[in-house]
Amino acid sequence: MDAIDALMSRRSYARGNLIQPAPNKEQIEIILQAAMTVPDHGNLKPWRFILVQDQGIEDLSILVKQKYAESLSKENLDSFVKEISETPMMLFVCSDLTLEHNVTVLDQQLAGAAACEHILLAAHALGFAGIWHSSEADDDLRHLLNLKKEDGVLGVLSIGTPKRTSLAKRRSFADFTQTWDRDNGLKTWSDI
Numbered sequence: 473m474d475a476i477d478a479l480m481s482r483r484s485y486a487r488g489n490l491i492q493p494a495p496n497k498e499q500i501e502i503i504l505q506a507a508m509t510v511p512d513h514g515n516l517k518p519w520r521f522i523l524v525q526d527q528g529i530e531d532l533s534i535l536v537k538q539k540y541a542e543s544l545s546k547e548n549l550d551s552f553v554k555e556i557s558e559t560p561m562m563l564f565v566c567s568d569l570t571l572e573h574n575v576t577v578l579d580q581q582l583a584g585a586a587a588c589e590h591i592l593l594a595a596h597a598l599g600f601a602g603i604w605h606s607s608e609a610d611d612d613l614r615h616l617l618n619l620k621k622e623d624g625v626l627g628v629l630s631i632g633t634p635k636r637t638s639l640a641k642r643r644s645f646a647d648f649t650q651t652w653d654r655d656n657g658l659k660t661w662s663d664i
């Protein structure tokens with residue numbers, strides 16, 4: 473798949489639509505190396521990738537079950553635990569910030585977000601699919617992932633093989649794009 477095809481056809485698939493196989497070790501290495509190529513102000517590489525698969529997915533399902541036992545109804549808890557336990561592979565992309573640096577925290581977090589997107593795109597280009605979920609890094613998760621207090625989870629990326637593929641309908645860039653010059657000011661794309 474060429475790069476433009478990959479960009480145009482990537483879409484998210486809910487965890488329930490992701491089945492085995494997950495990427496193998498060699499494919500995971502390609503996906504993660506692709507994440508290392510993102511624009512990165514100051515070349516700080518302000519991220520950490522934590523791969524969860526096989527036994528890790530089982531362990532995570534047990535933790536999720538314990539954690540949400542009180543707060544979720546039995547039905548919602550069962551379906552959430554099933555969803556996690558059947559996810560072929562997960563990547564926690566965490567920030568690894570350098571504070572008091574001339575590169576702002578925002579720039580460092582944006583580089584980490586770009587790494588998340590490269591992961592999803594590379595997985596897609598290799599024939600896999602995925603979805604990006606956010607996650608509150610509460611104390612339990614922070615402890616498990618050994619996060620510094622300033623860091624967080626930028627994305628929980630679930631990746632596997634899509635049950636079936638389909639294209640998403642996309643809005644036109646033209647609705648989001650203006651041109652600017654001093655004489656004309658801002659003009660919408662369709663007016664030029």
Ligand SMILES: Cc1cc2nc3c(=O)[nH]c(=O)nc-3n(C[C@H](O)[C@H](O)[C@H](O)COP(=O)(O)O)c2cc1C
Pocket residue numbers: 482483484485603604605606607626627640
């Ligand atoms: C930072 C970030 C966090 C997200 N968190 C969630 C989430 O927690 N739950 C969710 O359903 N979608 C979440 N999404 C959105 C999906 O990953 C997905 O992009 C969205 O449903 C649109 O689908 P598409 O990627 O096919 O356009 C998040 C996206 C981003 C960029």
